[in-house]
C-alpha cells in the first residue's frame with residue numbers, strides 16, 4: 001500500500017501538468033456566430049489577441065494631398081499608370097509606396113536616382129504592374145475587399161518580398177521506401193498544411209488552378225462516380241480550409257455550420273466573402289503576379305524557380321480583416337480607381 005502512494009502522486013502531477021499545458025489560461029472570450037445550439041462559437045484568448053493587434057497596425061500616413069495643378073503626365077516622362085495625379089498627389093504616393101515596400105532601400109529600390117524616368121531597374125516595372133493589380137483588387141473585387149480596400153502595405157508590410165508570399169513546396173524526398181510508397185505530396189508536417197497530414201499542394205491546386213472545392217456528397221454512397229470528385233480533391237479541399245482558418249485566425253464555425261459543411265443556407269454570411277476571396281486570389285496570381293516571374297532576380301524566387309504568390313495569409317496574417325479593417329484608401333484614393 002505504501003508503494004502506491006508515490007505512484008498516485010506521480011500520476012496526479014503528470015495529470016496536472018497535462019491540464020496546464022493543454023488548456024488556455026483564464027480569461028478566454030467566446031463570441032456566438034450562428035444560431036443557438038449549433039456550436040457556432042469563436043473562442044479567443046485576449047493575450048494572443050493583444051499581440052495580434054500590435055502586429056497588425058495600419059501604416060504611417062503621407063496624405064491626403066490636394067488635387068489640382070498640372071498633371072503628372074505633363075511633368076514627367078514615363079508615367080503610364082499615375083498620369084492623372086497632381087504633382088503633390090504623385091509625390092505623396094511615391095513616398096508612401098517607399099514606406100510600404102522598401103523603407104530601408106528608399107527610392108533607389110525602384111529608381112536609378114540619377115534619372116527617375118529610366119526603366120532600367122526591374123523593381124520599377126514590377127511596381128507598375130503592382131499598382132495596376134492594387135487598383136484592380138480595389139475596383140473589381142469589392143465583393144471581397146469592400147470599401148476597406150488594400151494598398152501595398154496590406155501585403156508587403158515594409159518588405160520588398162512580402163513575408164507571406166508562398167512558393168511551391170518541395171517537401172522531403174517523395175519516396176518513403178517500403179512497397180515503393182509515394183508521399184503524394186502529403187503525410188508530412190508542413191506549415192503549408194498547418195501541420196496536418198493533408199497535402200501541401202492545396203494552394204497550387206486551388207488558389208492557382210481552379211480545382212474542385214465542392215466535394216461533399218449529397219447521397220450516402222461514395223462520392224466518386226456520383227459527382228466525379230475523388231479523395232485527392234477532398235484532401236486538397238480540407239487542406240485549403242485549414243489554411244483559410246489559420247490565415248483568418250478563426251475556427252471552421254466562423255463560416256460553416258459543421259453538421260452540413262456544404263450547405264450555404266446553414267452557413268454564416270461571411271462564407272460568401274470567402275468564396276469571392278478564393279476567386280480573387282486565383283485572379284491575382286494568374287493575371288498579375290505569375291507573369292512577372294521573368295523580371296525577378298533568382299534570389300527572390302522559390303526553390304522551384306517560381307515567384308512568390310498570394311494566399312489568404314498574404315493579406316490577412318491571422319486576422320479576420322487585414323489590419324483589423326483599417327481603411328487603406330483614404331490617403332491615396334487613386335488606388336481605388338480602376339486601372340487603365
Ligand code: HEC
Pocket residue numbers: 075076077078079080081082083094095097098101102106107108109110111116117118123124125127128
Ligand atoms: C516600389 C517602387 C518605387 C519606389 C520605392 C519609388 N518609386 Fe517612383 N516610380 C515607381 C513607378 C512604378 C513609377 C512609374 C509610375 C507610372 O508608370 O505611372 C515611378 C515614377 C516616378 C517618377 C516619374 C519619373 C518620370 O519622369 O517618368 C518620379 C519623379 C518618382 N517616381 C519619384 C520617386 C521618389 C522621389 C521616390 C522615393 C521617395 C520613389 N519614386 C520611390 C516606383 C517606385
Ligand code: HEC
Pocket residue numbers: 097101123124126127130131134150151152153154155156160161162165284289296297300301306307308309310314315
Ligand atoms: C495582394 C498582395 C500584394 C499587394 C497588394 C502588392 N504586392 Fe507587390 N508583391 C506581391 C507578391 C506576391 C510579390 C512577389 C514576391 C516575390 O517572389 O518577389 C510582389 C513583388 C513586388 C515587388 C518586387 C520585389 C522584388 O524585388 O522581388 C515590388 C517592387 C512590389 N511588389 C511593389 C508593390 C507595390 C508598389 C504595391 C502597391 C502599389 C504592391 N507591391 C502591392 C504581393 C503584393
Ligand code: HEC
Pocket residue numbers: 213214215216217237238241242244245248250251252253254255256261262263270271272274275278
Ligand atoms: C472563411 C470561411 C471558411 C472557413 C473558416 C472554413 N471554410 Fe470550408 N468552405 C468555405 C467556402 C467559401 C467553401 C466553398 C468553396 C467553393 O465552392 O469555392 C467551403 C467549402 C468547404 C467544404 C466543401 C463543401 C462542399 O460543398 O462539398 C468542406 C468539406 C469544408 N469547407 C470544410 C471546412 C473545414 C473542416 C473548416 C475548418 C478547418 C473550414 N471549412 C473552414 C469557407 C470557409
Ligand code: HEC
Pocket residue numbers: 137144145146147148149150154244248270271273274275277278281310311312313314315316320321322325
Ligand atoms: C488582397 C488581400 C486579400 C486577400 C488575398 C484575401 N483577403 Fe479576405 N479580406 C480582405 C479585406 C481588405 C477584407 C475586409 C473587407 C471588409 O472590410 O469588409 C477581407 C475580408 C474577409 C472576410 C470577411 C471577414 C469579416 O469578419 O467580415 C473573409 C471571410 C475573408 N476575407 C476571407 C478570405 C479568404 C478565405 C481568403 C483566401 C482565399 C482571403 N480572404 C484572401 C483582403 C484580402
